[in-house]
Amino acid sequence: MAKRDGSTTPGAAGSLRETPMPILFKKDFTKLPQWDFEDVYTQDAQSRQTICPQPLQKTEDPSFKQAFIPNVRLFMHKDHLDMSEWNRLAHFNNPFGFMEYKHDEVKAAVDLIPEPKEPLVLPRGDGDGCVRCAVVGTGGILNGSGMGKEIDAHDYVFRMNGAVTEGYEEDVGNKTSVYVHTAYSLTTSLYVFKRYGFKIPHDEGIKHVMIPEGMRDFQWLQGLLSRQRVHSGPYHSLRPWTYYAGQFNESHFYVLHPDFLRYVRNRFLKSSALNGTNWPTFRPTNGAFTVFLALHTCDVVDAYGFMTEDYSKYPNYYVDKHAKTKVVFYVNHDLIMEMKTWKKLHNAKIMKLYQRKDPGREAT
Template identity: 70%
Template sequence: MSKTTTAMPPDTTPGRETPMPTMPAAKPPLVTSPPSETMPAPKPPLATSPPSESMPAPKPPLATSPPSETMPAPKPPLATSPPSESMPAPKPPLATSPPSETMPAPKPPLATSPPSETPMPAPKPPLATSPPRETPMPVLFKKDFDKLPRWDFEDVYKRGGQPMQTTCPQSLRRSADQSFMRSFIPDVRLFMHKEHLSVSEWNRLAHFNNPFGFMEYQYEDVKVAVDLIPEPTHPLLLQASRQPGGCVRCAVVGNGGILNGSGMGKEIDAHEFVFRMNGAVTRGFEQDVGNRTSVYVHTAHSITTSLWYWKPYGFHSVPHDEGIKYVLIPEGMRDFQWLTGLLNRTTVPAGAYEGMRPWTSYAGQFDEERFYVLHPDFLRYVRNRFLKSSVLSGKNWSVVRPSNGAFTLFLALHTCDVVDAYGFMTEDYAKYPNYYMEREKTKVVFYINHDYMMEMKTWKRFHDAGVIKLYQREREDSH
């Protein structure tokens, strides 16, 4: 039996073995004394003393003292001290210090720093800087001008595309009269249709009084009518059947008394095209004025008043030859109201002709494809370049315009090669009645809205220059 001695730590001499006990290992007592030789090493106490060399290294305490050399490196504390060399680099804090060389460059902040070299798409401009929508200009009034106002664009006119092509050696387009040729614009726009009244175009034309523009009118009142005007699908004159020599020969027949007893009817009808206007009475006067009509020019006023004014002379309807072309001069607001009813096939909605059915005034021959409306630019061009009356410099400037006969003659000058004028005022006008329908001698009436004397001198000058042939009774009587 061995002596009882104080327990000693196991012998750590190299090569010496401690015999295995024959009894199972007991749980270590909860005492702090060193264990028996025969008992396995207990779990280390929660003391702060350093462990025995033979015990496995415990988990490091949560103390702040530096770890033992044999202990694995603990996770770095959340302190601000620099990390150990053997530790992986932690994620950079959200500080402003420059990032580690091994870290990817962070995304640039949404600051005002210069953009990267890759070009960014240009931003859309803000709506505040976009140009304002064009609107109709303020209305101008005739009473605010004591004479015809002059604008920088007064003599600017829309063009109508390809001018008339001709091989006619006698064509007025080959005139030797330099004064006429300087003023003549062969491709000036003749007709207006629904594509011609944008806001910008309105603002240009609103500077001119009627019928040369839309001064004093409201944009919506005119546009509702113009938007109904169809674009012409055929030229005013179909020139497939040119007469010998390749010339388009036209007669323009006015209502002057010089034709009374003239016997010019057959000569007039022999022309390829015949233009007439206003109260074009032919029945009973065929020997003097002929009976053919290719183009009839009118205003809403002339087509309505002629039916009662000339009724005593046998005028019961406007000319209505098969295939006739009707041309309207839009001289005022009443003409646009007329157009609204005519092209909508409804009664006129307002104005002087309210309630009327306009298409019934064309004797069954009205056809949109054969209906034309003269452009205000064409009317202003005729006045400015050929028939500019001195009255335009006075207080009555706004009512003065060329006559319907004058506009008709210039329409023929822009669509024909050769133009012969009949029934226009000549120097000996006092010898004849006012109109050819009047059997008795009447005094010629001069209306304030037309400068007849200036027109008479213009026709004589054109005749002398060979631009037109003007029928003059005195010349005929001398042969």
């Protein structure tokens, strides 16, 4: 078990002043390093309060109860990165920490992230007090599903990546309350799904959640939150605030905490791929992080458009109307493990996974 590496330098009057630890490099580890604080996560003072009579967090499923931390810190903001915290997180590769990054470059962006003024979701004033959320993926299983009205009937609808809705309302709905993205997924989706009419969701009052996937995301954040062109990296000279369809609002903008991302990986989606030399490239999908974000902020979670056991019957995306494409397996994600996790959570009644009742039907 690896030990923590911290650094201090003499300060005034012989005291010690903490400084950034020496940079760790991924190439120096043949598999995911296991630190003695690997499974320790920052937690908020108290967990989310709810008046729902039977929230999912009260499940009796033993494995979920053991793994689930209801008050794990979800979001990172400007007060969360003192030197001690930097040195702790510098042991973990992105997006689970800051391995290989320079302290000053990351901190310049983090210091601009505002503290959230309200929870990601709020109870509605009617009904039984339960916050009901739909998490909508882009899977081809939704093509021809007719689930649009059911999805939009939820209090909140979470979407991510290339969430095309125009022209597909009958199957996927048109409401977006929370849009989860990285800088790469946002900019790439605008390009890849342009021919399907994709636009960044722009519902009034929409909340944006960013996954800080890599250094390019901190460069994006610095430009976004300072209202300046990105000064370096792959998005050099871009104006990030112009990519949010006129709905960017700092008070409705959230950045996921690296501890939350690592917690999701370690406790729910720890792939065997982490034991090999390709360990630095592996992480759960944006959709997976979104599901677990919903599980920590909502009382009832229904997931649509995620991989099911009969995935081969459907195209890769619901926008592929003629089922010519197949699910693509990338080296940086373990989609089969995620599929099994969704089924397990469904069977334990922790969330409901949409599965086709007519598995022999071809998408139309």
